[in-house]
Amino acid sequence: MKIKNIAAFLCMIAITFINAQNVYLSKVEKTKDNTDKYFYKIDPKNSASEYLGEIDVQGFSNNDTAVFTAIYKKAKEIGANAFAYKPFESVDEKIQPFNPANYRLELYYITKEELSKPSDLIYFFSSSSKPQTISINKKDYVLPPRSFTVIKAVPGEIYTVSTKKFLGSTIKISTNAGASAQYFQISAAKIKSNTYGEPGINLKSGDIIGLDKSYGDFLRMIYAENK
Structure with a gap:
């Protein structure tokens, strides 16, 4: 095995070990x-x-x-x-x-x-590796990697959320009294939806991804809140 190939092989093992x-x-x-x-x-x-x-x-x-x-x-x-x-x-x-x-x-x-306890909170998560910028009702938020922000929603009010990117996504969110918390992740990567009946990603709208509560609760534990 050439020295170049040995170095690449050792590098691959090291990366695997680090990410194990x-x-x-x-x-x-x-x-x-x-x-x-x-x-x-x-x-x-x-x-x-x-x-x-x-x-x-x-x-x-x-x-x-x-x-x-x-x-x-x-x-x-x-x-x-x-x-x-x-x-x-x-x-x-x-x-x-x-x-x-x-x-x-x-x-x-x-x-x-x-x-089934209700919540009027809406969570927005950054990606795991890159900072993300979003606009919520024309107010900008810059989210570092592995961070999130949360807003307290007013029942009946419409929240317009945009990724502020060329050809990026824009969605409108509303909540009702007694509803559950809502979770969204901002990502430029294409993420495959979860298999029906399994936890994780519920729906997809371009680079704004709706998450189910189980996965959203996990992310808000391992990510830092950006206040």
């Missing part, structure tokens, strides 16, 4: 006979939830959809339909900041009543 990610059930307290498709982020202190176990994620990946899918499948093995971020503590008992290359999730089961 392990998702595994680190603790199982109990299981639930539950076949629903939901997987929502909750605050266990303010929810009537049943603790089931924990998932550990080790290693970083920019493919957020693949990471979420791996977490979702592990959670469903024990019937979980909700999760909460569990921060690590240092030796001096200080809470460590979120680390996308090493984090832990607590898994829970919640009732349908808890799942």
